[in-house]
Amino acid sequence: MKTFERNGMMQVLRGERVTKLPVWLMRQAGRYLPEYQAVRSEHDFFSMVRTPKVATEITLQPIRRFKLDAAIIFSDILVVPQALGITVLMEEKKGPIIPIPIRSAADVAALSIDGFESRMQYLSDSVGLTARTLDGECPLIGFAGSPWSLFAYAVEGSGKKSFAAAKAFLYNEPQLSQTFLALLTEGAIRCLKVQIAAGASVVQLFESWGSLLSPTDYERLVLPHIQKIVKEIEPLCPLILFVRGNPAVTDMLAQVTNAPIGIDYTVDLPRMRARFPTRILQGALDPTVLLGPAAEIKKQTHSMLESLGKDNLIANLGHGILPEVKPEAVATFVEAVREF
Amino acid sequence: MKTFERNGMMQVLRGERVTKLPVWLMRQAGRYLPEYQAVRSEHDFFSMVRTPKVATEITLQPIRRFKLDAAIIFSDILVVPQALGITVLMEEKKGPIIPIPIRSAADVAALSIDGFESRMQYLSDSVGLTARTLDGECPLIGFAGSPWSLFAYAVEGSGKKSFAAAKAFLYNEPQLSQTFLALLTEGAIRCLKVQIAAGASVVQLFESWGSLLSPTDYERLVLPHIQKIVKEIEPLCPLILFVRGNPAVTDMLAQVTNAPIGIDYTVDLPRMRARFPTRILQGALDPTVLLGPAAEIKKQTHSMLESLGKDNLIANLGHGILPEVKPEAVATFVEAVREF
Numbered sequence: 126m127k128t129f130e131r132n133g134m135m136q137v138l139r140g141e142r143v144t145k146l147p148v149w150l151m152r153q154a155g156r157y158l159p160e161y162q163a164v165r166s167e168h169d170f171f172s173m174v175r176t177p178k179v180a181t182e183i184t185l186q187p188i189r190r191f192k193l194d195a196a197i198i199f200s201d202i203l204v205v206p207q208a209l210g211i212t213v214l215m216e217e218k219k220g221p222i223i224p225i226p227i228r229s230a231a232d233v234a235a236l237s238i239d240g241f242e243s244r245m246q247y248l249s250d251s252v253g254l255t256a257r258t259l260d261g262e263c264p265l266i267g268f269a270g271s272p273w274s275l276f277a278y279a280v281e282g283s284g285k286k287s288f289a290a291a292k293a294f295l296y297n298e299p300q301l302s303q304t305f306l307a308l309l310t311e312g313a314i315r316c317l318k319v320q321i322a323a324g325a326s327v328v329q330l331f332e333s334w335g336s337l338l339s340p341t342d343y344e345r346l347v348l349p350h351i352q353k354i355v356k357e358i359e360p361l362c363p364l365i366l367f368v369r370g371n372p373a374v375t376d377m378l379a380q381v382t383n384a385p386i387g388i389d390y391t392v393d394l395p396r397m398r399a400r401f402p403t404r405i406l407q408g409a410l411d412p413t414v415l416l417g418p419a420a421e422i423k424k425q426t427h428s429m430l431e432s433l434g435k436d437n438l439i440a441n442l443g444h445g446i447l448p449e450v451k452p453e454a455v456a457t458f459v460e461a462v463r464e465f
Numbered sequence: 466m467k468t469f470e471r472n473g474m475m476q477v478l479r480g481e482r483v484t485k486l487p488v489w490l491m492r493q494a495g496r497y498l499p500e501y502q503a504v505r506s507e508h509d510f511f512s513m514v515r516t517p518k519v520a521t522e523i524t525l526q527p528i529r530r531f532k533l534d535a536a537i538i539f540s541d542i543l544v545v546p547q548a549l550g551i552t553v554l555m556e557e558k559k560g561p562i563i564p565i566p567i568r569s570a571a572d573v574a575a576l577s578i579d580g581f582e583s584r585m586q587y588l589s590d591s592v593g594l595t596a597r598t599l600d601g602e603c604p605l606i607g608f609a610g611s612p613w614s615l616f617a618y619a620v621e622g623s624g625k626k627s628f629a630a631a632k633a634f635l636y637n638e639p640q641l642s643q644t645f646l647a648l649l650t651e652g653a654i655r656c657l658k659v660q661i662a663a664g665a666s667v668v669q670l671f672e673s674w675g676s677l678l679s680p681t682d683y684e685r686l687v688l689p690h691i692q693k694i695v696k697e698i699e700p701l702c703p704l705i706l707f708v709r710g711n712p713a714v715t716d717m718l719a720q721v722t723n724a725p726i727g728i729d730y731t732v733d734l735p736r737m738r739a740r741f742p743t744r745i746l747q748g749a750l751d752p753t754v755l756l757g758p759a760a761e762i763k764k765q766t767h768s769m770l771e772s773l774g775k776d777n778l779i780a781n782l783g784h785g786i787l788p789e790v791k792p793e794a795v796a797t798f799v800e801a802v803r804e805f
Contacts, residue, residue: 289753289756292751338751340733391710393680411678418636
């Protein structure tokens, strides 16, 4: 495995001090880039994910433009439910659709972890090809969705706002829910291991739907699964835990693990840093600031970095880049971090 | 004005201790009730809001069923933009649509506060008729949307997830945004005053979209408007400040005002109570728990009440009732509060 001795992101993750803050952006390979749209117009979403040459090309696009400190493999959190036997479609503008959602014990029983790695072969190939193509320029980040976020999509069937079906299932089928969450946890662990084995130097767990649960329920129903993932992955490579939209869950994960924490833009940054003064934090500019003028982007980026301090920090957004953002705005953000 | 000497909600708001916790539910008059659906099938949404007899009937429906400690007038936060001259439609299942969103100085200049009270006459009539019909049974709550939540809808044009247009406008047109926010603030204040004059004993300000802003931006761009509302309304009647989905903003409002605070289900309840030990708090059961079995509803309600303590508390959900909830689940929640 490459050590990336002089890469800022890996230095921060090893606990070293850096003179230049590392920076990457969630969803940096995506719809806001015209070169992404050009590829997208010729393929459907999951074909892109499943074709290593295409996934590699898309992963590298933002690295070429912005000289970022890390690439993140072009994939999707729903590849894990797919590899367990759940059909997932990606509808343009609507997001992911699961035409036959999980609603019963029979639905869960029909899923299988057997042969999981062979069904993830394309991901192994994509990560391997991307890492070789990067040739030491910067580390490659692998990722997986948290079992709860995968559960929410798989039971609901889509990304609806209230997730009423997923929540009803959680409360009405407590044992079956735990069985399914355990299966998704195993899938997430194996998915991360596949990527680490193939050349990912860092991995991130995305808790995209932590906001659907009260802190109490999260602790009771989901946290043990997260702890299992941390236990299995931490000895292998750095694992960043990112939670969207629920500062209480972010805080909980920071308390019960020593993992680097990805924070979202709703978190009170000075208080977060005060509570966890030496923790490696990642984040957390409001991604919609990139819709504003350059002066505003610089001002808010500097203010964010001042709040979090320049040690033990990986600069990033507090959520993925929006498709409406102009590539120039991303360049301004990166420049604002570099000059800090 | 009626004093409601023996009503638990008013007692808590006056700082008195109660032996029986007061309880009401956000969106208690709504789609989960078959008697609401029966009325709804014969009217469009804003006709219901604008017809005092119908609004009164709907407001009273949950009081008859559940003997709650407060009624809340059937209305919508978007009546304020409407009264300022913005067209708002309510599309079944899609939510509110603003066909001509606010995008320019001319759009803002075309709005007017003149004659606002006469355009709110129907709301005055509805509140008056409902208060008279309640005849002292319980107090009536009036409400308004926070200027930021109204801004987000009015600029975006609908309740889309990313609110990219609203955020872009906020950052690219800072002065115009402040002008528009100030107008919406004036509208919200007048809307609350109309309801207080007509017989509302309590009012609540709904910050439905506080989650769209970082705490830093909220403090800088929105908080002064909220403080103006607090200053104008607090001398007249109790004002509850409710924020959805952004615990950092909830905390900020609790710090800078003495107002009763409505909290949502993503807040860490024991920490909130520890930080504000004597503040009047309202909330905060995860509304999706009402989709679960009765035993789960009782257990979670009791756990929520234990976390917040029985003093200075108004029991409620941490967000509105979902249309999928069965009325029996609401009865179970109310019973769980009563027996605490």
